[in-house]
Amino acid sequence: MKRLLLTAVLSALMIAEVHAESFTISDIRVNGLQRVSAGxxxxxxxxxxxxxxxxxxxxxxTxxxxxxxxFQDIQLGRDGNVLVINVVERPSVASIEIEGNKAISTEDLMKGLKQSGLAEGE
Structure with a gap:
């Protein structure tokens, strides 16, 4: 809840700086994409x-x-009537290696990690 409130407040501050008045969007540009698709x-x-x-x-x-x-950071800006979205992607995990586990199977550990939001490629 605190994170959502902080996100909303920070977003409002960033937007207020750039967007004092409304505008009709003529184009949308996204900068900073590396692994996430524009789609x-x-x-x-x-x-x-x-x-x-x-x-x-x-x-x-936002x-x-x-x-x-x-994304770990998102900033919205305006270039004329072009909406500019600058993003910083969250880092991804290349691989997970588990060693020395005897009490719990590797498969069960991997399932638990995935349920917690930690998995290869994420």
Missing amino acids: SVFGALPLNVGEQADDGRLVDA RSLFKTGF
Whole structure:
């Protein structure tokens, strides 16, 4: 709950700095993608080209992108009528190696890690 509140407050501060008034989005540009596809970003984004962007909708957009779990930082900016989204992806885990386990099988440990949000490639 605290994390969601902090995200909303920080998002509002970033947006207030750049977006004093609403504008019609002529294009959307996403910077910083490395492993996450642009399609994943646009699929989670509640804004589209041609729509009006105001502070409330931009806060909602930031919140929606954070909820994907792919990003550790998201900043929205504006270049004319172009919505610019700068992201920093969360680091991914290349591989998980478990050694010395005797009481619990490796398969069960891997399932537990995955349920906790830690898995290869995530």
